[in-house]
Amino acid sequence: MPDPVQRSITWLAEQAVAGGELLGVALTSGVGVGLAIGDGRRIAVATGDPAAIVAAIDAAIGPRWVWWHRETADPLAVAGVGVQRCWDVLTVHRLLHGGWRASVPGAWARLHDLPLDSLPAMGQLGLLDVHPDEGADPDDPVRPDGHLRPEWTSGGWAASPDRLAAWAELAVVAARRQAEQMLTSGSDPQRVRSTAHAESAAELLCAELTVHGLPIDVPEAERIIADAVGPRPPDEAAADVARRARDDAVLAHAPIGARIDLRNPNDVRAMLRRVGVDVPDTRAWRLEHHRDAHPLVGALLTWRKAERIATTYGYRWLTEHVRDGRLRGEWSSSDGAAGRMTASSGLHNLPAELRPAVAAESGHVFVRADLGQIEPRVLAAVSGDPALVAATTADDLYQGVATRLGVARDVAKVAVLGAMYGATTGTSAQALRGLEREYPMAMGLLESAAATGRAGGDVVTIGGRRVRMWTDETVDDTGRGDIDRARRVAAARGRFARNALIQGAAAELFKVWAVTVRARATHLDARIVLCLHDELIVHVDESAGPRVADILVEALGEAAHRWSPERDVRFVADVSVIRRWSDVA
């Protein structure tokens, strides 16, 4: 190991002992790595592989690494540096303030109460304006007016080792201010800090998921696709012929003489009307009721399924998103709403028919686990409703609720889910009154969230995530009056807020679980390859499968302990060791 690296490790070890709990890092592969404690002491390392340096320091002193954003996590994931403790400033910013968009200059401005309208514009926009930093030192990342210098934030931070070190130091300053803000946020600061740690680790996990991908048995995927839409067409013309053949199978049932585009919902609706099926839209669940009315309906529904494979999960999808036997997509740790993870390339909406193609590599297994009845258990935890907390001790929570309400299990389940989604009509309405009677704390919490949402207010999850209420003007106006429209917008906001409280909290618990699994299973060379809201898939050598299965269960207990405000809520996971995703018991 080169001398400067050894020196920096020694230096950092001393600082860590002296009380520097946070360690800033900024790195680029071309330039090196910048490190900082955050009280003015920096170190710039120009030689050596940045990721190797980080790995060596991580092993030596195990600090909580602080970085600005994903651009630092990505190269660490590529290099396989399994950093455990981190603080991602932009991820924490999204946690505290909500929304999906977040930028380094914006987060900095917010932290320092700087007016957002004086945010420095990118590019050349400012050339003709009076420069707020006229004559100032361009090597200082902060302008005299307090904003970050755009030349730095747009990439100049990586220009030299010294700048990397200054940038790392600034990240620590930002993280410290974020921690201070938590003290006055209105939520429990300990709890929010804990969420910040988990969310930051989840963002790093997302960088790793993006790099690793999901193992795919490509020949099996091709077989499934061929079953649905035929063999891979050699050219565009052949693809066109195949598509026409699929269309004709449906149109054979249609009234003759009609020129119908099956991909045009208006055409389809008109066609259905001509065979006596009158529907407001042509969604599958609606057409299901009319299956017996005419053979056209069944043919259309079958066509739609094949069309889904052909267009979204067909040969093009395979060649574009599967490389080296892995389905690769972009992962992000929190969406713009309640904070669930998102993934592209179909990773989060792979049709069940394709799941046999998701297969462990040879000599490996998947260890798969999903959380059972996660939403009502989360509702019990965040509301502290004693009756609902008691219901979580059962494997089947809904059965207990049904017994208490004196209704059928299905009715109870629909009612509980409906209460969390905002459904208020139908047969669940009567059971809803039963819920309000038997679980007043839980239902009261949901109703107060809905009221906040209806009034246009933000809701805050138990972990401290702010979910910003939308101010959408584009809700469809069918020509009725403004009052009616305002009422519909308010109702939609109420449903959104009601759900966000639960969906957001469930996402928090899930991420704590996932990053705990990641931490506890790295020594087995196990890799999380899929996160699906309440389901985890870990890829590992077959010899370690049973051990990882145990870890998934233990990690859930640990995660619940760290996350749940309510000691007595029981969370359950269904775990299995499998070769293919479709092998689930």
Place this chain on the structure above:
DNA sequence: ATCGTAGGCGCC
């Protein structure tokens, strides 16, 4: 031509 929106559907 390029963009945003809506209908539709996959998953949770």
Place this chain on the structure above:
DNA sequence: AAAGGGCGCCTACGAT
């Protein structure tokens, strides 16, 4: 039983 919350991705279509 009813059709509610989130996301990504496809197509067609109208506005720019």
